[in-house]
Amino acid sequence: MSNPEVFPIPEHVADNANIDLASYEALYRLSIDDPEGFWKEEAKSIDWIQPFKIVKETNFNPVNPTIRWFADGTLNASVNCIDRHLTAKANKPAIYWQGDAPQESRTVTWGELADQINRFANVLKDLGVQKGDVVTIYLPVIPEVIVAMMACVRIGAIHSVVFSGFSAEALANRINDAGAKILITADEGRRGGRVVPLKRNADAAVEHQPTITDVVVIRRTGASVPFTMGRDHWFDELITQANPWCEPAVIGAEDPLFILYTSGSTGKPKGLVHTTGGYLVHTGTSWRNIFNWHEGDVFWCTADVGWVTAHTYKIYGPLLNGATSVLFEGIPTWPDTSRWWSIIEQYKVNIFYTAPTAIRSLMREGEAPVRQHDLSSLRILGSVGEPINPEAWHWYHRVVGGGRCPIVDTYWQTETGAVLLVPLPGAIPNKPGYAAKPYFGIRPVLTNSQGTVLEGQAEGNMCFADSWPAQARTILHDHERFVRTYFSQFPGYFFTGDGASRDHEGYYRISGRVDDVINVSGHRLGTVELESAISSHPAVAEAAVVGYPHEIKGQGVFAFVTLKATVEENEALRHEIVNLVRSRIGPIASPDQIQWAPALPKNRAGKILRRILTRVAANEFENFGDTSTVADPAVIDEIVRRRRQSSHHTVAL
Ligand code: WT7
Numbered sequence: 318m319s320n321p322e323v324f325p326i327p328e329h330v331a332d333n334a335n336i337d338l339a340s341y342e343a344l345y346r347l348s349i350d351d352p353e354g355f356w357k358e359e360a361k362s363i364d365w366i367q368p369f370k371i372v373k374e375t376n377f378n379p380v381n382p383t384i385r386w387f388a389d390g391t392l393n394a395s396v397n398c399i400d401r402h403l404t405a406k407a408n409k410p411a412i413y414w415q416g417d418a419p420q421e422s423r424t425v426t427w428g429e430l431a432d433q434i435n436r437f438a439n440v441l442k443d444l445g446v447q448k449g450d451v452v453t454i455y456l457p458v459i460p461e462v463i464v465a466m467m468a469c470v471r472i473g474a475i476h477s478v479v480f481s482g483f484s485a486e487a488l489a490n491r492i493n494d495a496g497a498k499i500l501i502t503a504d505e506g507r508r509g510g511r512v513v514p515l516k517r518n519a520d521a522a523v524e525h526q527p528t529i530t531d532v533v534v535i536r537r538t539g540a541s542v543p544f545t546m547g548r549d550h551w552f553d554e555l556i557t558q559a560n561p562w563c564e565p566a567v568i569g570a571e572d573p574l575f576i577l578y579t580s581g582s583t584g585k586p587k588g589l590v591h592t593t594g595g596y597l598v599h600t601g602t603s604w605r606n607i608f609n610w611h612e613g614d615v616f617w618c619t620a621d622v623g624w625v626t627a628h629t630y631k632i633y634g635p636l637l638n639g640a641t642s643v644l645f646e647g648i649p650t651w652p653d654t655s656r657w658w659s660i661i662e663q664y665k666v667n668i669f670y671t672a673p674t675a676i677r678s679l680m681r682e683g684e685a686p687v688r689q690h691d692l693s694s695l696r697i698l699g700s701v702g703e704p705i706n707p708e709a710w711h712w713y714h715r716v717v718g719g720g721r722c723p724i725v726d727t728y729w730q731t732e733t734g735a736v737l738l739v740p741l742p743g744a745i746p747n748k749p750g751y752a753a754k755p756y757f758g759i760r761p762v763l764t765n766s767q768g769t770v771l772e773g774q775a776e777g778n779m780c781f782a783d784s785w786p787a788q789a790r791t792i793l794h795d796h797e798r799f800v801r802t803y804f805s806q807f808p809g810y811f812f813t814g815d816g817a818s819r820d821h822e823g824y825y826r827i828s829g830r831v832d833d834v835i836n837v838s839g840h841r842l843g844t845v846e847l848e849s850a851i852s853s854h855p856a857v858a859e860a861a862v863v864g865y866p867h868e869i870k871g872q873g874v875f876a877f878v879t880l881k882a883t884v885e886e887n888e889a890l891r892h893e894i895v896n897l898v899r900s901r902i903g904p905i906a907s908p909d910q911i912q913w914a915p916a917l918p919k920n921r922a923g924k925i926l927r928r929i930l931t932r933v934a935a936n937e938f939e940n941f942g943d944t945s946t947v948a949d950p951a952v953i954d955e956i957v958r959r960r961r962q963s964s965h966h967t968v969a970l
Pocket of ligand 1: 624704705727728813829830841
């Protein structure tokens with residue numbers, strides 16, 4: 318992409334910018350020259366119980382990194398997210414909730430939230446939850462998910478939210494890894510007019526989890542669901558009996574706030590551990606700056622509560638700032654394809670944050686569904702989760718934003734906790750597809766494969782040279798993996814796993830993952846995790862999974878599967894494999910294409926050559942690079958022949 322168009326900052330944004338160009342430049346300089354001084358100021362946005370004396374104790378040593386922020390301070394997250402807004406806002410809306418069906422909606426005030434949180438915190442205590450215990454939350458996007466998270470952190474328990482689209486098995490793995498005591502779920506969820514059997518999945522997951530003592534069930538649909546006496550409890554019954562005040566626990570800044578699982582290069586999901594003080598400081602201040610939020614604005618982030626986007630910029634960011642936000646349970650295309658636009662109109666949303674994959678799928682519906690609605694309340698648009706392609710960027714900007722809203726393309730990860738690269742809307746003019754410039758305190762570095770730092774205009778591995786407060790501190794039970802994955806590859810730097818380029822003006826553009834992770838609709842899937850799910854089918858001898866370009870999802874899942882010698886290739890088997898992946902991981906991981914491969918291309922050491930498979934999946938049959946290491950070149954010829962054939966008629970599942 319050479320010389321993309323530059324979009325100047327619109328006047329209405331420049332006029333009331335929280336951060337303009339001059340203050341971005343001055344504050345960025347300060348944040349790099351004097352990170353202690355900078356973050357000490359930012360930390361004033363938080364109410365501390367015991368103020369900290371030490372701001373930053375960090376180094377990116379490749380074998381023994383240290384990441385500690387505000388370590389001698391104490392605070393309580395729920396007090397910062399809720400209590401301190403009550404004097405001014407007890408009767409003001411915190412949340413506009415809209416259910417899957419348009420006629421279902423609720424407004425929840427700050428006072429009501431506080432009441433529920435305090436009561437539920439007492440319930441958790443009564444169930445024996447103590448500081449440092451893990452509580453797993455498996456809920457749809459309903460206000461109670463916020464109540465549950467905040468109740469945990471009020472008493473110092475650690476929440477682990479698991480995406481409600483994950484299967485029972487995926488939920489069980491995450492409960493087990495965390496050793497969770499309590500599971501919070503709902504009778505059912507609703508998505509796109511369909512029922513999600515949450516309690517049934519939860520029951521299946523808990524069946525073999527000795528650590529779970531109690532299951533709290535929220536009545537979402539009122540359906541009758543199986544109930545295990547003694548273990549299961551109705552949320553509403555517990556809440557009404559509970560004491561409406563719970564003294565907030567005193568929590569150390571470096572005590573864990575939450576765990577969130579994400580996929581990596583091995584088969585086992587990683588439970589990233591985030592701690593309290595640094596996360597809240599970075600999250601609250603960056604949310605306000607990224608979205609140029611002002612008192613009275615209505616904010617809407619469409620992410621599901623199971624992802625880090627929702628943790629940081631849908632839940633903690635708005636709550637820390639006392640902002641009103643929209644929570645929507647459903648999907649953009651039900652009951653019709655203008656659902657999102659009607660919600661924006663209804664609640665007069667000012668700031669809207671979503672993912673490129675959603676934009677691409679709505680773009681396909683044309684402009685009419687958008688044009689039916691008055692979106693003039695919108696001021697700022699955000700994008701997250703994957704690189705946004707210029708076509709989607711322009712459509713989002715022109716059709717949704719009416720040409721007047723900057724697009725904040727926020728680059729970050731589950732591991733980073735909060736934003737790293739972003740065009741701050743009042744300071745940095747947009748270039749479509751560019752996550753642009755470092756946030757305060759962030760020191761981006763590009764390295765080549767030898768680890769040499771590249772200067773000026775360059776393309777390389779996206780690394781960062783110094784710590785930021787919201788950074789994850791470890792992988793639960795596997796600190797060695799944490800160090801190896803992020804700090805050992807390029808000594809002295811945190812390595813993201815992404816590739817990126819930097820242009821002549823210092824703008825960064827992320828090109829995508831360079832490790833064995835694929836990004837499907839903004840969700841990370843580990844190829845090894847997918848391969849082991851597929852290989853667990855009795856007919857499968859071996860599988861190799863790669864990402865390939867997909868019009869809507871960004872990347873799709875392409876599986877090359879070798880069947881056992883005695884098994885015939887057949888269509889039914891394809892569907893069995895897809896169903897197996899859905900039940901072992903969840904529908905988001907469904908393979909988009911399965912190609913039978915009599916053998917997989919390997920080197921002489923037996924390692925599968927994914928580089929070649931990635932090209933074949935993308936229908937690129939030339940330039941396989943160095944194939945001298947391939948043990949049997951005929952294997953590649955056969956794979957190419959089959960791919961060429963299948964590209965002519967559709968085999969998409
Ligand atoms: C991976 C992190 C950040 C919350 C959502 C995903 C990709 C994320 C961008 C962006 C290009 C992006 C990267 C990253 N990614 N945001 N603005 N531009 N790529 O969190 O599941 O931890 O995934 O998402 O590849 O490494 P996650």
